Amino acid sequence: MAIVLVRTLIIYFALLLAMRLLGKRQLGEMELSEFVVAALIADLASHPLQDMGIPLINGLVPILVLFCCEVLIAGLSMKSIRLRSLIFGRPSLLIVKGRILQREMLKNRFTLDELMQELRAQGVSDLNSVAYGILETNGKLSLLLSPADSPVTAGQLQVKTEDTGYPSIVISDGRVLEANLKHLGYDRLWLNKQLKQYGADSPRQVFLMTASSTGAVYFAAKEAAK
Amino acid sequence: MRRELCAGALLLLLIAGAVWNLHIADRLTERVSDSLGRAEQAARREDYDGALQALEEALELWDGAKTYTQMFFRQPDLDGLQDAFSDLGQLLRQEDPAWPAALDLLRYHLDMVDRMEHLSLGTIF
Structure with a gap:
């Protein structure tokens, strides 16, 4: 039992690390080689978990090899257009x-x-x-x-639009994200002023609050627990 | 580019590790085979005590590398080898003339374990 637990944890973290290092793409956005690698890695990892007679290393080594190949191919295809079209195809x-x-x-x-x-x-x-x-x-x-x-754009209609900026989360489920606040150029004083404006006494009463560098704020108070 | 270099280095490290593993497996099975050879010679002279002692040495060598073998070889292969050791020991203790067949089986298991690590068309496909 303990062996299964430890083996599963090792495989899980190895997979997590490999997938994290490979990138953030969703399944539907994967290129062919990425999809093949993702499917293979998942399948390879499951074998040493199902069969205790297979050494764990037999599951870890293929994951590492596939990870290395994928990173190398992705890196080389960034440099070579010919390789990119050979591996990923062309639109x-x-x-x-x-x-x-x-x-x-x-x-x-x-x-x-x-x-x-x-x-x-x-x-x-x-x-x-x-x-x-x-x-x-x-x-x-x-x-x-x-x-x-094609839909008509504001530019085509010569309508002046304002940049709403990129919204960053400043309070997430009652927690203030100091780094985002600082990145936007705001401080606690500004935050407290905003909270007061929306009728909240502390960040703990906020479910979500986003702000952008242009000053646009979205506020959602936390609902009372049932 | 740093990520690609790290991946390339890791791949080279894995290849080096595979070659090193091949060497370790070869050396281990070779040493066990030598001890089995001594056991065979002693048994042919009907020196069964000497044969058992040489077999014991072979088993100690194999058991001494338990961490390594359990990390790199499949458990059913290891079990087969362990059973073959045990069978040969029993026949030698009983001075049973059927011991050569048990020795051949033990050598076969040892060879199988070693061959699994060798690169050949047979092992790849």
């Missing part, structure tokens, strides 16, 4: 000015059902409104609408 144009490029669809094994599903998911009901449909290397379809069907 493919599936739609050009409303016309579906059937040969590209076939080449990428992308079915019409999948295409229609992606169009619906992105709120596009008319294929004619798509200027370019690009199948990205992570398997996602990017749609660029034709200028006539």
